[in-house]
Amino acid sequence: MPKLYTFIKYFCVILWSCFVIAPFLWAISTSFKDFNSVTGGATYIPWLQFEPTLDGWSVLFKPGSQGGINIIGPYFNSIFVTFTASFISIALGTLSAYALSRYTFKAGFVQNNDITFFFISQRIMPPVVLAIPFFLFLSTLGLLDSLAGLILVYIVLLMPIAVWIMVDFFNRVPKEIDETALIDGCNPFQAFFKVVLPNSIPGMIVAGLFCIIFGWIDFFFAFILTFTNVQLLPVKIVALNSSITPWWSLSAAALVSVAPLIVVAFVVERFLSKGNLSGALK
C-alpha cells in the first residue's frame, strides 16, 4: 500500500514540523507584545489581537543603566568561551585520540579501552556533581567569575566529545599511511602533522561542530561559576525569569540567542548529505 504509506509519511512529517515550530512562533509573537497584551489572556496574531511593539526588542540592546538588558556583552562572552574551549578541546583531544588509536598502552591493568572510557565517562557526571568542587577549585585559583576559569571547566566537558569522535575516525584511517610516512623519513610527529592530520579534516569538523553545539548550550556551569563580571548568554536570559517576567523581552532575547545555531543546523545538514558526517559518526 505505497499510497497509504506516503500519506502517513507526509502527515507525520508535517505534524512534527508543527511541533518543532510551535514554540518559535509563539516566541516571535510574544516578543512583539507588551504588558497588557500578555496579561489579558493568550493572544496570537499581531495587529488583529494586540498592538505590536518593539519594546521587547529594543530593550535588549540598551545597557543596564538605561533600564535595558543588553545581551551584546553576554553574547560575545558566550562566543569567546565556546570557541576557545572547543579549539583547545579539539587540539588536545585529537592528539590523545591519535595515540589511543595507533598505540597500545599498558600500565598495570589499564589499557587503551580503559583510557578511552575514562575520557568518555566525563560526560556521565552530572553538572551538579562537578559544580561544587569546581566552585571551590576555581575560587582557590582566583578564577571564579572569569572567562579563563569557565574555559577551563568547559574543556572538561568538551574534550571527551572530541576524543570520542576522533578515536573512531582515526580507527578508520589505514595505519599503513602512517607507516609509509615513517618509511619515507618522517618521525612520528611529522607523520602525524604532515600526513594524518590533512586527511582528518572531516573528522575534526564533526568534532568541532559537536563541541561548539554542546559548549554553546551549557547553562549550569555558567550559572554556578560566574556572577557579575562575566555573564554568558543563557544565564542572562534565565535571570530575566524572575517574578515580574517580562515575557516580551524574554522571547526576543531567546530568539536572538538561538539564531546562530540555526546556521549551524544548515552546515550540519550539508555535511550529512555529503556523507562525511555518516562516516565519522559510526
Next chain:
Amino acid sequence: MSLNLGNIIFKPTEQYHLNDITLNFEPGKMYTILGRTLSGKTTLLKTIAGLLSPDSGYIQFEGKDFLAIPVWQRNVAMVYQQFINYPHLNVKQNIEFPLKQRKMDPNLIEKEVSDAIQKVGLKGFEERKIQELSGGQQQRVALARSLAKKAKILLLDEPLVNLDYKLREGLREEFKKLFIGSEASQSIFVYASTDPLEAMQLNGDIIVIDEGKILQTGSAKDVFENPANAKVAEITNDPAMNLNKGKIDNNKLILNNEIQFNLPSNLQSMPSGDYLVGIRATDLYLDDQGFDFQVDISEISGSETFLHLHHQDTKCVATIEGVKSYEVDEHVKINFDLSKIYLFKESGELHYSPYQN
C-alpha cells in the same frame, strides 16, 4: 653492504610470528619470500623496515646495528598490497614526498621524480589526484615513490595481489626490468608472495617461510626442483604437490596399500621401507591403462582443469590440459609419470628428488 638477520624472534601473542630467523641478503640481488598467508612474510618485511621490533635477535646492515636505527632513518622503501598513497597529494607530490623530507636539492628532486614517473609509465599523470587513478596506476605511483627514494632496501609485500590477472603479468615483467636498474645501484630487492608461479617468474633467490620459520633458501630452480621437505613441496607448488603414504617393497612402489607400480629404474637404488610419496599434479595424466579414480571436484582455471580425485584412500589432484567438464563421481583413468616421483622420509625430509644428480 649486506643485510644480515640473526636469530630474530617475534612473539607478540601466544604464537611465534617469527621463530628464530637467520637470513643474509646480498646487495644487487632479488629475493622472493614465499609462504602461505599468515606465514610471517609481512611480519618479516615490517621487521626489516623497522615498523616492528623483534623480541630478540640482531639485524645488521652495512655493518651497523640496524635495530638501533628508527624507521625514519633507515633507508628502506616499502610497497604494500593495498595501494597506499598519500590521498591528499597528487601523483607528483606523492613521489616527491620522501625526497622533500630528506631535504634534497629541488632541482635534483625534479629530475628524480620525472625519472621515476618515466620508469613506471605514468608520464602525463603528474597533476592527477590519487583518487582518480585506477588500481594499477595507484600501485605504480607507490612503486615510483619507492624507486625515487633510491633506497638501499626495497620491500614489496604482495604488491600485485589486488590487481587483475593481465595487469599482474604485465607489471611483474616491469618489476624485473626495474630491478635490473637497482642491480646496478646495488640495492636489495625483497618481494613477498604466496604464489609459487610468481616466485618462479621473478627468478630470484627464494626464501620459503612457514609459521614464522625459514624452511629453505636457494635459487628458484633449486628450491623448486629439490624441496628440502614435504612442507616446502606443498608451498612451492600450486596446486600443492600430491603426498601419499607409500612404501617400497619387493621391487614395487605401493601407495596406501592399494595402488601398485613396478619400481621404476630411477628408484631401483632406494632402500625398502615406508616413505611419503610425492608427485606434482602436472605429472599425472589421463591414461586408459591407468588406475581408476573418482572425481570429487573439477575446477577450471585459465586454460587448465584441476581434478580432485580419490581412489579409495589415495587422494590426489591432477592437472589436465584444456578446459574440460567433468561430473562429480565420474570415473577417470589416471596414470603417474614415475620419472617425476619424489620420496620423502616419514618425518618429511627429502630423501630422493628426480632432479638430484
Next chain:
Amino acid sequence: MNFKHKFVFLLPGLIVLIGILIFPIIFTVRLSLSGWNSFNPELDFVGIKNYIRLFTDDPRFWESFFRLSFLAVTTVFLQYIIGFALAHMVWKDIKFKRFFRVLFLIPMMTTPVIMTVIWRTFFHESLGPLNDFLSIFGVQPQWLSSPGLAKISIIIVEVWQWTSFMFLLMLAGLLSLPKEPFLAAAIDGASPFKKFMYVTFPLMAPISIGAIIIRLIEASKIMDTVFVLTSGGPGTATETSSFYIFIKGLREFQMGYAATMSFTYLIIMIISLTIIAKVLTKVLMKE
C-alpha cells in the same frame, strides 16, 4: 614504534583533563566524608556517617533516582522511536527533503534553558497558548502545577529538544548504509515493512545502541529543564537526583551530604550504564 612518542601524543590531553578534574574528584570524596553544612562549614571527618544516612534514612534521594530513571528511559525511548521514524521518512523520496532535515535538526541546536523559558510561557495555565487552545474542548490541564502533568510537561520539552539529536545520529547512520542489501531485497520483492524489519533495522543495530547509550548518558543529567520549568515541583513530583543534590548542596548548603550523594550517584550511573550497554548489545545484536 618508538616508546617515547606515543606518550607525547596522549599525555597533553590526559594531563589537562586529569589536572582539571583531580582536585574536584578528590575533594568530592573527601567532602562526602565530612559534615560540612551551613552551621558547620569546616572539613571535619565524620567517617561514613553520610553514606549510612544516605542508604538508610533518605528515601527522598532514592525516590528522586527512580523519578530520574523513569524520565530518562521514557524520554530516550520516545526520542529513539520518533527520531528513527523521522530519519527514515526524510531519508529519501520526499519533497522538500532538505527543508525538513534542517528543520528537524534545529531543536538540538538551541540552548535548552532558553527554550525551556519559552516553554514555560507556553505551558502557562492561564496565559499560555496551549490551554487557550484546549479551552475549546473545555479542558484546562494544570501543566505545571499537578504532579502527573508536570512530569508530562518535562517529557514533552525533553522530547522536543533531544529527538533532534537522535534524528541526527539515525539519519547519519541510514545514509551510511551500504546499498547492496537493499538491492537484494528489492530483487526479492520485499514489501517496505519486510524491508525495514529484515534489512534496515538489523543494519542499524550497532548505531542504535550507540545512540541510545549516548542519549541515556545525557538524559540522566536532566537539569536545565527541571530547573526552569518546574523547579522540581510541584512538591517533589519532578525532582530528579541532580536537582535534589543541587538543593541540598547549593540551597541548603549541606555540602558534605551533597558530596556523598554525588559520589554515590556517580558510581551507580557508571555501573548501570555499563550494564545497560552490555544488555542492549546482546539484545539488539542477536537479531
